[in-house]
Amino acid sequence: GAVVSQHPSRVICKSGTSVKIECRSLDFQATTMFWYRQFPKQSLMLMATSNEGSKATYEQGVEKDKFLINHASLTLSTLTVTSAHPEDSSFYICSALDRGVSNEQFFGPGTRLTVL
Amino acid sequence: AQSVTQPDIHITVSEGASLELRCNYSYGATPYLFWYVQSPGQGLQLLLKYFSGDTLVQGIKGFEAEFKRSQSSFNLRKPSVHWSDAAEYFCARYGGSQGNLIFGKGTKLSVKP
Numbered sequence: 001g002a003v004v005s006q007h008p009s010r011v012i013c014k015s016g017t018s019v020k021i022e023c024r025s026l027d028f029q030a031t032t033m034f035w036y037r038q039f040p041k042q043s044l045m046l047m048a049t050s051n052e053g054s055k056a057t058y059e060q061g062v063e064k065d066k067f068l069i070n071h072a073s074l075t076l077s078t079l080t081v082t083s084a085h086p087e088d089s090s091f092y093i094c095s096a097l098d099r100g101v102s103n104e105q106f107f108g109p110g111t112r113l114t115v116l
Numbered sequence: 117a118q119s120v121t122q123p124d125i126h127i128t129v130s131e132g133a134s135l136e137l138r139c140n141y142s143y144g145a146t147p148y149l150f151w152y153v154q155s156p157g158q159g160l161q162l163l164l165k166y167f168s169g170d171t172l173v174q175g176i177k178g179f180e181a182e183f184k185r186s187q188s189s190f191n192l193r194k195p196s197v198h199w200s201d202a203a204e205y206f207c208a209r210y211g212g213s214q215g216n217l218i219f220g221k222g223t224k225l226s227v228k229p
Contacts (some may be wrong), residue, residue, distance in 0.1 A: 004159065034216050041125075043219040044160075055215070093159070097215050101135065106215065107152075107159035 003029045004096045006108035013084055014116055021079045022112045029074035030096035033111030034105070035067075038091040047092075050077045082116045118206050122220035128199050130228050137180075137192040137223050139207030148210040149190040150217065151181055155203045157178045163205075166190060177201070202227045 012090040013019050024035055031052045035045040044052035049057040050070050066088075068080040077096075081088055091112050094106040121140045129135050141147050148167050152160040164175025171183040181192045190207060202224045211218040 005133075009157075019219075043206070043221040044217075046216050046218075049214050049216055051214075054143075061172060080141075093158075095160075095217075104162060104165075105215065109157060109159040 001104045002096075002098050002104075004094065004106045004108040006039055006092075006111050007110060009092075009109060010112045010114075012114045012116065015085055018082045019084055020081055021081075021092055021094075021113075023077045023079070023096065023108050025075045025098075025106070027095040027107075028096070028098050028100060030077075031074060031099065032097040033077040034095045034097070035069060035073060035079050036093045036095070038093060040068060040109070041092075043047070044093060047079075056107065082106055084113070087116045089113055089115045118147075118209065118211055118218055120209055120218055120220040121222065122205075122207055122223050124156060124223045126224045128226040130226060132196050133198050135192075135194045135197045135201070135209075135225070137205050137225070139190045139192065140188050141190065141207075142212050143187065149181075149183065150208040151190075151192045152181070152206045152208060152219075153177075153203045154206060154222075158208065163192070164215070170195065187189060197225075197227055199227045208224070 005024045007022045033050040035047045038044045050071040050073045058064045071077040093110040095107045119142045127155045150165045153162040166183045206222045207220040208217040
């Protein structure tokens with residue numbers, strides 16, 4: 001299947017700093033990518049839908065000024081957690097939608113963010 | 117609202133035994149349903165999906181799932197579990213026109229020797 005990478009896989013930062021997470025589709029073009037957040041022992045919750053060349057669509061309750069999403073190319077979407085606080089600590093997972101033959105979502109391995 | 121329920125948080129089975137993981141969905145006459153597996157340090161991997169047609173769906177790694185509209189269920193099964201099947205399993209459905217997914221809370225599978 002297609003491969004989606006995320007970088008970094010793990011990041012620890014101080015409260016108040018900003019952190020950027022990259023999501024790349026390595027062998028296909030993805031006009032649509034999704035960002036999910038997963039709390040321990042809980043499900044993945046959709047944060048936002050990222051469309052190449054347009055503004056992201058955020059789910060209710062997700063602060064768009066805090067979680068900045070940029071989908072500048074067909075293979076890269078970034079999530080920037082601005083002025084991070086300890087409550088932002090979580091596991092962030094991206095997925096890329098392959099609208100080709102499979103029309104399937106492929107998931108990145110996730111990024112563990114810890115805010116001290 | 118659309119939702120997915122996985123009633124079992126944690127299941128332990130013996131290696132070689134059969135497995136059934138439960139999944140129920142709400143709302144929607146014909147949901148598009150998925151089962152994913154998540155192993156530590158790895159991304160979610162699609163096991164199988166149901167869009168339409170035959171209600172018994174075959175997937176990878178010997179898994180299958182059966183869509184039962186009358187019970188709003190899409191249970192995952194495997195006749196003989198291997199130790200390498202130990203992981204977290206998520207049932208999901210399409211949540212919107214853009215293709216995003218709505219996930220259940222997951223079932224952690226442990227396999228004992």
